[in-house]
Every structure is written in C-alpha cells, then in structure tokens.
Amino acid sequence: MTVSEREAREVAEAAREQDWRKPSFAKEMFLGRFRLDLIHPHPEPNPEDVRRGEEFLATLREFCETKIDGARIEREDRIPDEVVAGLKQLGALGMKVGPEYGGLGLTQVYYNKALAMISSASPAVGALLSAHQSIGVPQPLKLFGTKEQKDAFLPRCARTDISAFLLTEPDVGSDPARLATTAVPDGDDYVLDGVKLWTTNGVVADLLVVMARVPKSDGHRGGITAFVVEGGSEGVTVENRNTFMGLRGLENGVTRLHQVRVPAANRIGKEGEGLKIALTTLNTGRLSLPATCVGAGKWCLKVAREWGEARVQWGRPVAKHESVGSKMSFIAATTFALEAVLDLASQMADEERNDIRIEAALAKLYGSEMAWLMADELVQIRGGRGFETAESLAARGERGVPAEQLLRDLRINRIFEGSTEIMHLLIAREAVDAHLSVAGDLIDPDKTLSDKSRAAVAAGGFYARWLPKLVAGPGQLPGTYADFGELAVHLRYVERTSRKLARSTFYAMSRWQGRMETKQGFLSRIVDIGAELFAMSAACVRADKLRRDALSSGPDGTYPYQLADAFCRQSKIRVEELFGRLWNNTDDLDRKVVKGILGGSYTWLEEGVVDPSSDGPWIAEAAPGPSKKKNVHRRIG
Numbered sequence: 001m002t003v004s005e006r007e008a009r010e011v012a013e014a015a016r017e018q019d020w021r022k023p024s025f026a027k028e029m030f031l032g033r034f035r036l037d038l039i040h041p042h043p044e045p046n047p048e049d050v051r052r053g054e055e056f057l058a059t060l061r062e063f064c065e066t067k068i069d070g071a072r073i074e075r076e077d078r079i080p081d082e083v084v085a086g087l088k089q090l091g092a093l094g095m096k097v098g099p100e101y102g103g104l105g106l107t108q109v110y111y112n113k114a115l116a117m118i119s120s121a122s123p124a125v126g127a128l129l130s131a132h133q134s135i136g137v138p139q140p141l142k143l144f145g146t147k148e149q150k151d152a153f154l155p156r157c158a159r160t161d162i163s164a165f166l167l168t169e170p171d172v173g174s175d176p177a178r179l180a181t182t183a184v185p186d187g188d189d190y191v192l193d194g195v196k197l198w199t200t201n202g203v204v205a206d207l208l209v210v211m212a213r214v215p216k217s218d219g220h221r222g223g224i225t226a227f228v229v230e231g232g233s234e235g236v237t238v239e240n241r242n243t244f245m246g247l248r249g250l251e252n253g254v255t256r257l258h259q260v261r262v263p264a265a266n267r268i269g270k271e272g273e274g275l276k277i278a279l280t281t282l283n284t285g286r287l288s289l290p291a292t293c294v295g296a297g298k299w300c301l302k303v304a305r306e307w308g309e310a311r312v313q314w315g316r317p318v319a320k321h322e323s324v325g326s327k328m329s330f331i332a333a334t335t336f337a338l339e340a341v342l343d344l345a346s347q348m349a350d351e352e353r354n355d356i357r358i359e360a361a362l363a364k365l366y367g368s369e370m371a372w373l374m375a376d377e378l379v380q381i382r383g384g385r386g387f388e389t390a391e392s393l394a395a396r397g398e399r400g401v402p403a404e405q406l407l408r409d410l411r412i413n414r415i416f417e418g419s420t421e422i423m424h425l426l427i428a429r430e431a432v433d434a435h436l437s438v439a440g441d442l443i444d445p446d447k448t449l450s451d452k453s454r455a456a457v458a459a460g461g462f463y464a465r466w467l468p469k470l471v472a473g474p475g476q477l478p479g480t481y482a483d484f485g486e487l488a489v490h491l492r493y494v495e496r497t498s499r500k501l502a503r504s505t506f507y508a509m510s511r512w513q514g515r516m517e518t519k520q521g522f523l524s525r526i527v528d529i530g531a532e533l534f535a536m537s538a539a540c541v542r543a544d545k546l547r548r549d550a551l552s553s554g555p556d557g558t559y560p561y562q563l564a565d566a567f568c569r570q571s572k573i574r575v576e577e578l579f580g581r582l583w584n585n586t587d588d589l590d591r592k593v594v595k596g597i598l599g600g601s602y603t604w605l606e607e608g609v610v611d612p613s614s615d616g617p618w619i620a621e622a623a624p625g626p627s628k629k630k631n632v633h634r635r636i637g
Contacts, residue, residue, distance in 0.1 A: 070122040
C-alpha cells in the first residue's frame, strides 16, 4: 500500500486529541511556564484505595515468591499454565477492571506497583498482564465501550480470558496510514482479512482488539476502526510464535485473519476512530512500562549494594572505589527519580485533574532509556559475573544473579508501545501544539495568502503576550521555592531552564519554519531536555512529600532529599550537554554520510566480513488469504 509522506502525517494528525480540556504541567513547561502548582503539593491517594492496594500487594508478593519461578520461565521459554491459573484466581487479570465487573478496581498507582513487583519475579509474566490490561480489551472498553460491550466482555477479562492488541503488520509499524488489514461491512457483520505481527499475548489470547480499515461506502464513513474479536473465531490463525533476545516466555506471534466475521456490535466506537481510541488508551497504558522500569531499578540497586559490599578488591569493598561508587549513586538517584515520575503521573491519572498525555509519554521515554542504562551499569559493576548467566553462576556454586537477563529483557522497552524515536516525535508534536495552533498556517505551503494573513494576525497577538514572559521569572530570585530547603536551587534551575527551552524552540521554528519537522535530531534533544526537567521537578516534589510524611512520624526525611539532590545535579549535567548539542552537532554531516551509505559510496567499508543472516526477504509477504500453516494458538484453561 503506497502512501505519501503528507498523507501519513495527515492520518497521524487526525488521530491526535486536538483539545486540551485540562491543564498539563509538561505542556506548560515546554512553553516556558513552570506551573509547580499543578504538581505540588504532591497529590495524595484515597486512604481506602491505599488499603485495598496494599492488601493485594501483600497477597501478590507471596504468590510471586512461592509460585513464580523466573529461572524456569527463562529456561523453558514459557509461563507455566498453573502460574496463569493462579494469577486468575488472585484476580490479577482484573486489576484495572472495576468491581462491578468482577475486577479488583485498583488505582493506576497500585496497578503500577503490582506490575513492578510481578516483573521483578518474571518480566514475561509482567508483560502478559500489562498487555492484557493496558492495551488489550479492558482499557479501550473502559474508555469507549458501550454498556452492552462492557457487560459482555469485562467480566471475562477480569477473571478468565486473556486479551491481546493487534495493530502492527509486517510492513506497518508506527505508520498506521499504510494499514492493510480490512474490515468489509456485510449485513450486520464485518469481514476481516489481513496479517498482524508482534501480537503480544496473541498466541494464548481469548479476546483480541483488532485495528482494521473499513472501506468507505454508502452508509459507511470508513477508516481505521477497532473491533473486539473472539480469539477462537473461524479464520483466526496464529501462524507463528515469535522468540526474542529477551522476555523469554512472551506469548507473541503472527496472526492471520481470513474472512473472519465479526458482529457490528463488537465495533469499539465509530468507524474511523480506531487510531484515536488506540492513542487515547495509551495515554495511561504507557505508564505500565515505566512501572517495570522502576522495579528493575530497585532490583539493580539491591544487587549493586549487596555485591558492592561483598566484593573486595585492592583492600576494600568495590563500592568504596569511586569508579564503582559513582555508578551506584547513579542507580540509586535515578531509581528515586523514576519512581517519582511514575507515582506523580499515575496519581494525576487517577484523579483525572490534569491532562497527562505528555507526562505519560515522557515517563515511558525516560523510564525505558534510564532503566537500560542502569541495567548496563549493574552488569559493569558485576564484571565478568554480570555477563555470565544466572544458571551458569549457580552451577558453579555462586548466587544466580540474572543481571545479563535483565539487560536483555529491558531492551525491548525502548521499542515497545512507541520506539524512543517515535516517542520523541510524538512528544515534540504535542510540545509545539500551541505554536502550530496560532502559527501553523504561516508555515503550511498549501494555505492561501488570506489564510496566512489571518494566521499572522493571530500569531502576532500570541507572541506579543508570550515572548516577554520568557525573559525573566521567579527562578532568578534567590528566595523562591524556599519551602523546599536545599532543593530550592534545583527548582529555580528548572524554572529558568524551561524558559530557555521555550526560547530555543521558538528560535528553531522561526529559523526552519515548515522544515522544522525534518529536524528530528533537534526535536529529540528538546524533548530529552524536557524529560530531564520533568524528572527533576517530580523528584523534588516527591522528596518534599516524603520529608513531610517522615516529620509526622518521627525521622527527619533527610535521605529522600539527598537522593533528589544527587539526581538533580546529575540531571543538570545532562541538560547542559543537550543544550550544547542543540546548535553544535553533526546533524548536517550525518545526513550527507547517510546519503553516501544509501548511494553505495561506502560499500568498500563492508568488505572483509561474512554475513551469517539466512536468505529471505527483509519483510515477509503478508498478502491476505487463507492460512497455509498450522494454528499454534493455545488456550490456557
């Protein structure tokens, strides 16, 4: 399916939430407005939600410690059926499903805590539960389903049925405009045809959320549409169970749909609303990935602490050598900040008082990148033992620490649910939304002169009010944010830097105008700066909350402040480097090199090696039609 670059952008733009009905801390920050009042004081959970959440976590911990054998799952590449059955009995399939449908009705905060705990026992089990509830059937039905759909499917999702989400195709990743799976109306049904790739949970799923394109016709507006499909329907074939470098046990496959009849009653929302439903679902669904990242950071810290004290080199524990100690400090400070970002975004999601689409995306982006770095540092701290498998370590009499497995398992988080590169572009688009709203027609080559004239007037008024506010602010006053004690200096820095970030964005838009969207290196650095500033803000607010909580119960709360201080100082170094790279980089030269690579100028550099890859096309054939393979779908009873 051939789609132009402009058509692809238009499809993605149409799927965006266009309005900002609630305030957004991150959106304001990218505009140079440091709205600390939107996140401070730190939002507090309902005491009853805490009680129910803690009760479930206690039960879940016992299950994880006694029933989940992570080493076995890694070895056998499969989650035992009895583990899944046990999770069903606990109600873990329905953590995010309301009690009225037989679920636990946990808040986002406690759902995340549960995922972090489960993933520490086995990332594959965490992925199964996350895919089922964060992007599978429960979440889109909760947000967009009819009462009849909720009554029919949510009780099943809460207790017995596993769900999966089917969007990606062999030749369609983050560019949904080229989606080839079709859903042709036929009486009271739709007939689905197509092939879906990387269907997490698809191998064992009882229910599927399928994105398919409805052709435009009389009585049908058409467009990409979401459907609930029974996994056992005639014509649904799981053709392959995929295996990966990490997340062994992940039930991820290739699913073919051939003449699959789906009742119109199973359509979620209206025709053409599928992508918008998917993106809206991901606003909170993305928080499941940073939850597993926080759990990984906590485990990295535990292992680094115990190993750093036990391993002695040159007369003292390795933790007391500065080169190792700095890595441990990075792990501790970053874990604190990631948990601060996650809890803050999750509590705001629970309260529904703010629009958190940017905050959730930043949490996913920042969490997946920083968790990978922490795992890499843990492997380095462990040395040769970090590279050795847990099974090998145990076989020769040492503690079986799966550090190398963690590194492999975490790598996919930088790709899952929007790769880092796509997340940069998604967040950048939201961050400049205010600019495009008032000045977008000025840089659109297809707009008429009269359109541009009207846009110029609107932009003039907006920038006349906005630009003067980027010159000075409370971050320049020494006494500002004094309630935060020694952390006040960091909040003043964030305030000043958010204004600098907004000025840099405005300058870039003025310089490149319509070509701004091609400057992906610049936009990525802008987003990374924003992620650091958001994390610094969350860390300071969390430290303040923990100190206030501690003061009411005895201790002075010094340690959270120490971690927040360490993180902010480490983060500031990264921010300053990113600002330097906004304008001093190799982006232009890199484009020339890429042109040379694609043009064959450097093929001589590839000489002297052999390619162990097997023969075959880069992208598998995915023509619609009946399956020619054995169905490897299996139902976990």
